[in-house]
Amino acid sequence: MTKDDIETYHQFGEAEETAEARPLTAHERIYQALRERLLFGGFLPGKAVTLRGLADHLEVSPMPVRDAVRRLTAEGALESHGNRRVSIPAMTNKKYREINLTRSLLEPELAVMALPNVQEADIQRLIEIDDAIDVCLENGDVEGYMRGNHAFHFALYEIARSDVIIRLVESVWMQFGPFMRLVYGRHGTANLVDQHKQAIEALKAKDSLALRTAISEDVRQGMFFIGDYI
Amino acid sequence: MTKDDIETYHQFGEAEETAEARPLTAHERIYQALRERLLFGGFLPGKAVTLRGLADHLEVSPMPVRDAVRRLTAEGALESHGNRRVSIPAMTNKKYREINLTRSLLEPELAVMALPNVQEADIQRLIEIDDAIDVCLENGDVEGYMRGNHAFHFALYEIARSDVIIRLVESVWMQFGPFMRLVYGRHGTANLVDQHKQAIEALKAKDSLALRTAISEDVRQGMFFIGDYI
DNA sequence: TGTTCCAAAATTTGATCACAAAATTTTCCC
C-alpha cells in the first residue's frame, strides 16, 4: 500500500457531498483508506499490522494512524490481541456462523425498512450498480465486483436511513471483507451468483416479502459460497 | 467524576480472570471507567465531552483519554460531530425506534443461542442477580438496578459465546445507557417491570420459545417505559 | 538437532508541545 492509496478512485461513488466540504483530518483520511483496503483490497486475514509499518507506507506520522487503527479495532475490523498487537482478523467457523446469522437478521430488515422510502431514481441507481457488477463479473474484476456488491447493498440499506443499524452492518461487513477478498482472489468471479435482479424487481413491485426473501437469499448464497474456504 | 471512579466497585462482577493478570494499559482503564459511567453513571445526554476535561478529572494526561474516547466514539457510545467535538448522544425518536428494533432482533436471538449451553450454575447466577435487582428496586437504588439489569442480560447473552453479536448488543446498550439513566433518575425505580423471572423459568424448562418471548417482552417493556420521556 | 536463556531490535504506550480550528468573549460601530 502506498500513499496514493489514500485517494482511491470511486467507481461506485458515495452519495455526493451535500454538506459544505470540510477539510478532512489526517486520521479520517487514513481511516477511509484502511477501510477501503479491508473491504476491497488485499489485506490478508491473520496478517499482523503495525502502526509504524502503516505510517511508513502512507508517509504520515504514526499518530493519525494510531487513531485510525484504534477506531477500526473498536469496529471489529481489526483484532487487538492482549499483547498490544493488532492484526487482520482471521476467519473461523464460529465467527463465520455468527456473521452469517447477524447478516440474516439485520440486512433483510434494513431492506424492508428502505422500501417505503424508495424512489424511482433509487431503483435506477441500483440497476446501474448491478449492471456495472455484471461487467466486473465478465471481466473477472474481483475488486470491482466487491466494490459493486458493497455499493448495491449499502445504496439500498441507506435508503432506510437507520444510522444505528447500518453502523452495525458496516461493522459486520468489515469483519468478513478480508476473508471474502481472499476467497474471491483464489476462486475468481466465475460461478458467482446473487439476488440483485430479484431484489430490484421486488422494489419495483413494492413487494415487501419478495424483497426480504431476495436479500435473505442473497446473503445466504454469498456466505455459503465462501463458507467452504475456511 | 474523580480519579477514584476508575476503580469502581463491582457488585455484579464479571467472570473472574482466567488468563494471567496482565497489567492494564491506561487507555484501557479509562475506557472501562467511561463505559461504566455511560451505562450506569450520570453522564447527561447531549452534554459535551472534552479530552482535557476528562483528563483533568481522571488525573491523567490527555493521550490515553484520547484513545478511550476514540474507541467509544467508534462504538457509538459517544457522538462525534463534524466540528471535531464529542458529546454524549442525545436520544431522538428516530434513534429510539432503531435501538428498539435492533434489540428486539438481536437479544432474543442471543438468549436462544445461549439455551443449549446453559448449566445449572448459570441459572443460579441469574437468580442471584435477579434477587439483587429486587433489593435495588425496593431501595430505589437506580444505579444498582441498572447494573443488575445489565448484568442479568449479559450474563445470559455471554453463555451464547457469540463474540460478534454480543459486541453489537454492547454497542447498542451504550447508546441508550445515558438516556435510560436520565429517565430512571427522574422517575425512580417504582413501577419498573421486567420478565427476568419468566426468562429464568424458560431456562429451567429449556423452553426455547418461552425464552424468546420473555426476552422480547423484557426488551419491549423496558424500552416502552422510557419511550415517553424523549 | 533441539531447547533455554539472554541481548538486541522493534513496537506500543503515554507525555509534552506547537499548531490549527472552533467556540467564546469582547470590542466596536450603527
Add this chain to the structure above:
DNA sequence: GGGAAAATTTTGTGATCAAATTTTGGAACA
C-alpha cells in the same frame, strides 16, 4: 441597546520522544 467583527480562549490534531513491553535473533548448552 443590538449586531457584526475582532480578539481571546478553549479544544482537537499531529509530531516527536522517552519509557515500557514484547518479539526476535543468537549464543550457550544438553
